[in-house]
Amino acid sequence: MNTARPAIRxxxxxxxxxxxxxxxxxxxxxxxxxxxxxxxxxxIPVDNTIERGLESFLKRAFLxxxxxxxxxxxxxxxxxxxxxNAAGEIGQLIxxxxxxxxxxxxxxxxxxxxxxxxxxxxIVMTPGSSMGAATPIDMAGxxxxxxxxxxxxxxxQSAAKLNDRNPDVARAMVEIDTDFPGLKGKGTVLSLDAxxxxxxxxxxxxxAGKDELLNKLGVKSDAVQKIEPTAGERVxxxxxxxxxxxxxxxxxxxxxxxxxxxxxxxxAGTISLVSFGLYFFGHFVAGFANWLHIALFIIGIxxxxxxxxxxxxxxxxxxxxxxxxxxxxxxxxxxxxxxSLGIAVVITVIITVLLVKRFGVKGLFNKFILGDTQRNEEGxxxxxxxRDLLHKEGxxxxxxxxxxxxxxxxxxxxxxxxxxxxxAGTPIVVIQVEGTRVVVxxxxxxx
Numbered sequence: 001m002n003t004a005r006p007a008i009r010x011x012x013x014x015x016x017x018x019x020x021x022x023x024x025x026x027x028x029x030x031x032x033x034x035x036x037x038x039x040x041x042x043x044i045p046v047d048n049t050i051e052r053g054l055e056s057f058l059k060r061a062f063l064x065x066x067x068x069x070x071x072x073x074x075x076x077x078x079x080x081x082x083x084x085n086a087a088g089e090i091g092q093l094i095x096x097x098x099x100x101x102x103x104x105x106x107x108x109x110x111x112x113x114x115x116x117x118x119x120x121x122x123i124v125m126t127p128g129s130s131m132g133a134a135t136p137i138d139m140a141g142x143x144x145x146x147x148x149x150x151x152x153x154x155x156x157q158s159a160a161k162l163n164d165r166n167p168d169v170a171r172a173m174v175e176i177d178t179d180f181p182g183l184k185g186k187g188t189v190l191s192l193d194a195x196x197x198x199x200x201x202x203x204x205x206x207x208a209g210k211d212e213l214l215n216k217l218g219v220k221s222d223a224v225q226k227i228e229p230t231a232g233e234r235v236x237x238x239x240x241x242x243x244x245x246x247x248x249x250x251x252x253x254x255x256x257x258x259x260x261x262x263x264x265x266x267x268a269g270t271i272s273l274v275s276f277g278l279y280f281f282g283h284f285v286a287g288f289a290n291w292l293h294i295a296l297f298i299i300g301i302x303x304x305x306x307x308x309x310x311x312x313x314x315x316x317x318x319x320x321x322x323x324x325x326x327x328x329x330x331x332x333x334x335x336x337x338x339x340s341l342g343i344a345v346v347i348t349v350i351i352t353v354l355l356v357k358r359f360g361v362k363g364l365f366n367k368f369i370l371g372d373t374q375r376n377e378e379g380x381x382x383x384x385x386x387r388d389l390l391h392k393e394g395x396x397x398x399x400x401x402x403x404x405x406x407x408x409x410x411x412x413x414x415x416x417x418x419x420x421x422x423x424a425g426t427p428i429v430v431i432q433v434e435g436t437r438v439v440v441x442x443x444x445x446x447x
Contacts, residue, residue, distance in 0.1 A: 006278070019162040032200060035320040037071075037218060038226070039071055039223065040068065040069065040198070041070060041225070042064075042224070042225050043074050043076060044074070044075055045078075045226075045227040046058070046076060047077075048079060048173050049080065049082040049083075049241060050079055050083055050090070050112040050113060051085050051086050051109075051238040051240050051241050052098065052240040053237030053282070054175040055083075055090050059093060059287075060233075061292070062093055063099075064227060064241050065227070066097075066099070071099050071100065072100050072102075072217065072219065073097065073099050074102045074104050075094075075101065075117075075120060076104050077103055077104065077105050077107065077116065077117055077256065078106060079109060079110070079112070079113035080110050081110045081111025084115075084155075087112035087113075087115045087116055090116050090265045091116060092119075094119040095119055095162070100121050100122070101121050101125070102121065102122045102217070103116065103123045104124050104125075104210075104417045105123065105129045105194075105203075106124070106126070106209070107130075108129065108130050108131070109129075109130075109131040110130070110131065110133045110191070110381055111133060114173060115132060118156065118159035118162065118163075119162065122163075123203050124208060124216075125198070125203045125205075125206055125207075126194060126204065126208065127194050127195070127196075129194050130191055130193055130259075132189070132191035132192050133189050133190070133441065134152070134156060134170075135175075135176055136149060137160060149174060151172040153170070153171050153175055156173065157171060160202075168180060168183070169183060169190065169192075169200050169201075172190035174317045175198070180366060183200075194206045207360070212317075217321050234283060235281065235285065236281075236286040237286075239281070239282025239286075245331065245336070245337075245340045248275045249275075249341070250344040251271060251275040251342035252344075252430075253273045253345065253348040254268075254347070254351050255268045255271045255273075255275065256272050257348060257417070258331060260353075276297070279332055280294050283330045284330075284339050285339045289330035292327075293327075294326065295328070296323075297322070297326030297327060299322050300318075300323030300325075301319070301323065302319070303315050303319025303322060306317040311408055324341065327341055333351065386436070386438060388412070389438060390430055391425065391429065392428050392434070394409065394430070395425065395427055395428075395441060396422050396425060396426045396428055396440075398424055399421065399424050400415065400416065400417040400421065400422035402416045402420070402421075402422075403415070403416045403417075404417075404422070406428055406440055408430060414438065415438040415439065416437070416439055417441060418439055418440065419442070422440075425444075427442070428442055428443060430442050
């Protein structure tokens with residue numbers, strides 16, 4: 001019995017080691033299997049300023065990913081921020097996506113970009129990248145009012161809570177006048193580098209680059225499909241920026257005014273048409289404008305031109321309303337459309353006043369006034385006064401059916417008959433003269 005025990009112990013040790021090795025292999029195998037869960041991935045860039053054109057592109061990209069049954073979407077975020085309303089719509093798009101969404105920050109995701117990242121299922125950053133600084137600002141570059149900041153802070157906190165992230169960190173990224181011990185002091189806003197973001201739970205992992213990201217996700221590079229914006233979508237992104245919107249409207253309206261002061265249709269008119277064309281094209285591609293809005297604008301221009309020939313003001317007023325309606329309705333947001341148009345109108349009025357001072361009011365209306373002088377030496381002869389022919393007698397040189405040629409007082413005169421046909425050689429008498437129109441009738445036969 002005692003001699004058998006030493007042989008059993010090595011066997012038990014071997015079995016234990018074999019069991020441990022099997023368990024480790026199963027664990028590794030299980031981790032590998034669980035990591036390689038994505039079969040088809042889409043890589044979508046989220047770069048430059050966040051605006052409505054980007055929202056339109058991302059809607060198309062997510063729809064295409066869903067139609068191709070992708071189970072993973074990687075948003076390559078590199079943005080300084082942008083419009084909070086557009087970011088809100090993009091955030092909703094991400095939350096409703098049926099596939100797993102990863103926000104990959106390789107450079108920066110500030111302001112609205114941070115909000116977009118927080119709506120993703122996972123945030124991955126690279127060393128040297130940053131996120132945060134999400135205080136909303138107005139068009140002048142100053143911090144927005146308290147109501148806007150408060151509302152945006154709540155929105156950021158809600159996004160942070162989606163994946164159990166600390167909402168106070170989101171607040172610290174937005175609220176300037178609040179002190180957050182351990183995060184930031186009063187008078188500043190919080191920004192996070194990659195390592196700090198990972199430490200506070202705002203980055204799920206830090207990777208060296210794209211290859212390591214795909215490796216960690218268990219995705220083969222050949223299974224990743226990249227979606228890029230089309231040329232039209234790039235134009236739409238540029239045009240739907242609030243600043244560019246206002247600039248295009250300013251150029252369009254000023255171009256019309258300058259064209260009124262310049263003879264002929266020239267550079268100003270062409271630039272004006274191009275500006276309005278870009279405005280409508282960008283909003284049309286982005287899905288905000290339709291043919292009705294374009295038609296309203298064109299009809300408005302036509303009615304404004306008709307006002308030149310139909311005085312009274314009604315046609316012109318309807319045309320102006322039609323133009324404004326078309327421009328505002330084509331914008332992604334009525335309030336923004338009115339604001340951009342208001343800015344454009346104010347600038348146009350200022351430029352018009354300056355042009356009137358420089359060229360005078362006549363310069364503005366020369367477009368609508370015939371300025372040519374008709375001279376005899378240039379081949380123009382004004383019609384003579386023929387009222388002296390009234391009641392004089394003559395003879396029809398040609399048949400009058402009812403127009404023809406007559407001879408009165410020794411002169412050949414174009415005339416028309418009062419009644420029906422007058423044969424050549426018939427005696428006539430002039431009964432009416434109106435300018436160049438001479439009316440004759442056949443003389444009554446004397447008995």
